[in-house]
Amino acid sequence: MGKGKGEVWPSERKTYQDRFTGVEVVQLTDYKAHSYHLYFTESGWYDGERRLLFLSDRGNSTNLFSMDVESGEMTQLTDYPNNDELGAWILPNGSAVIVKAGRRLVRLDLATLEEKFLYEAPPGYNLGNAGASADNRYVLTCVQEDLSHRIRLDLGNGYVGHRELMEAAPHSMIMRIDAANGGAEMIYEARQFITHINASPTEPWLITYCHEGPWHLVDHRIWGLDLRTGETWKIRERLEPGEKVGHEFFFPDGKTIGYHGFRVNGTNFFGSILYDNTGMEETEFSFDTWHSYADGLGQAVVDGKGPVRTLSLWRKNNGIYDGPRTLCELRCSFHSQKVHAHPRFDAAGKRLLFTSDKNGYANLYLAAIPEDFSSLPPFML
Secondary structure, eight states: OOOOTTOEEOOOOEEEEOTTTOOEEEEOOOOSSOEEEOOTTSOOEETTTTEEEEEEOGGGSOEEEEEETTTOOEEEOOOOTTOOOOEEEEOTTSSEEEEEETTEEEEEETTTOOEEEEEEOOTTEEEEEEEEOTTSSEEEEEEEEOOTTTSOOBTTTTOBTHHHHHHHOOEEEEEEEETTTOOEEEEEEEESOEEEEEEOSSOTTEEEEEEOSOTTTSSOSEEEEETTTOOEEEOSOOSSTTOEEEEEEEOTTSSEEEEEEEOTTSOEEEEEEETTSOSOEEEEESSOEEEEEEOSSSEEEEEEOTTOOEEEEEEEETTEEEEEEEEEEOOOOOOSGGGOOOOEEOTTSSEEEEEEOTTSSOEEEEEEOOSOGGGSOBOOO
16 A cells, blocks of 8 residues: 655665675665666755655555655655656755656645646647756756557557657657746747757756657757757767667766767767767777766766676776776666666765666665775676
8 A cells, every 4th residue: 555645654775785796785675566766867866965766656656755865764755646657857956856747747845745836738749858957947848749649659668659759750849947936938849759858957058858769760869959049959960870879968067968879880889078069988888788877077887788787887097988897786677667777876976876676676776886996897797
């Protein structure tokens, strides 16, 4: 049975030594339902990183929770019945979280748990992801024409209809919403499957968005948008036909964009580039991955795909990424979005948060990163 909004769940945390590397890992949740952190482009940490937002299906409905990371106690922040999906994006000042439930966005005050309606997608449109501007004034989101009446879609569970929706070129709009009072204005529209809104954490005028679809088939994946002028531009153009680039995210500096991809010959790589297409750096590796993330402090991580069941780290040494080295076991199925690993460093780069369903259900894990990078073993399958 589920609990209600504002109620406290007892700690489920347990600590163990990773069987491959000896690294200390804290399992933060342990419940017979999926629990998972926010999408990796968004930080769920707040209150000086003493608390962490996460989503959980406990009580047979997806709701938002806040965890005291030290004690493990969890407070339920929403009470939405019969719900299978939520999105959440915290305001940079940590005062509130923007919650997506169906076609609606609400502002949830993290102190009082009071909810305020902000926006609802127009009739005939689906609501995409969101993000908050660096000055806390606006919520940025996207909406796409709902074509489910003619395309079979199940994007969260195996990307069913992914290519077909791209090819159908639904009408999409990027909306800017007053984060305090609601009220929306359209700032960009196109006949493209637009998703993956990322707001710069330092520049209130800058966001990226993507043309969604199979990465090697979209016209171009990563786009920049100047909210002051409406100017839009391509970021990190393909270097060869058929190359795949995506899963873009902002570094903490708010100007550098990280990504990963696959060359035509199958080589994997992660990289970074400034929003104006200068300063590109890329590092190649030989095994397959789902996601990569970098902390802006000289560390990068990729999660394992296929036979690779570990999390692998790189650390910069004299400006060059040294690695990969194995941090810990992952063993994640990636069967649906809820069980994607989505690894993300904390702000200091000392801990790595990830999701794994290695025990049958998705749970949150927090791995300690050794100061001595050489103490980690070289990459292993």
